[in-house]
Amino acid sequence: MVDPDVKQQLDDIFSHYSRESGNLIPILQEAQEEFRYLSSEVMQAIARFLQLPESAVFGVSTFYAQFKLVPSGRRIARVCRGTACHVRGGARILREVENRLGIKSGKTTEDLEYTLETIACIGACALAPTMTVDKKTYGQMTTKKVAEVFSERSKAE
Numbered sequence: 001m002v003d004p005d006v007k008q009q010l011d012d013i014f015s016h017y018s019r020e021s022g023n024l025i026p027i028l029q030e031a032q033e034e035f036r037y038l039s040s041e042v043m044q045a046i047a048r049f050l051q052l053p054e055s056a057v058f059g060v061s062t063f064y065a066q067f068k069l070v071p072s073g074r075r076i077a078r079v080c081r082g083t084a085c086h087v088r089g090g091a092r093i094l095r096e097v098e099n100r101l102g103i104k105s106g107k108t109t110e111d112l113e114y115t116l117e118t119i120a121c122i123g124a125c126a127l128a129p130t131m132t133v134d135k136k137t138y139g140q141m142t143t144k145k146v147a148e149v150f151s152e153r154s155k156a157e
């Protein structure tokens with residue numbers, strides 16, 4: 001049984017589309033934007049709407065890296081692991097962020113506030129080591145600066 005709020009949000013999304021299978025990817029994209037990830041109940045509802053087998057919807061969702069099947073945090077923190085950042089202590093910055101958030105790279109905090117990822121290069125090598133939180137870039141990072149970026153969170157034990 002789909003949660004009534006989720007159903008309402010899905011109906012709003014479905015109202016923009018016909019039931020053609022070619023609409024699968026745009027619907028998945030819109031649903032992910034709305035819910036921040038694609039739960040199995042959302043994928044099942046999309047399959048019903050498009051009259052597709054659930055396995056087809058699941059197959060497409062797992063094929064494309066852009067789709068997330070587990071909830072991600074409201075904020076995405078990314079630490080650069082590119083060469084320029086690495087030689088200037090990027091690994092130490094990543095460890096400090098992991099420590100602050102209490103999660104490893106690729107994971108989401110229990111309160112769903114942050115997802116932590118690494119990235120190959122954010123294109124600001126002159127500012128190495130770098131990291132981002134959502135659209136904001138932080139350069140010349142130090143462990144002290146990491147503490148400032150996440151000052152609202154107490155350090156994980």
Ligand code: FES
Nearest residue numbers: 080082085121125
């Ligand atoms: S290598 Fe880190 S910003 Fe380019």
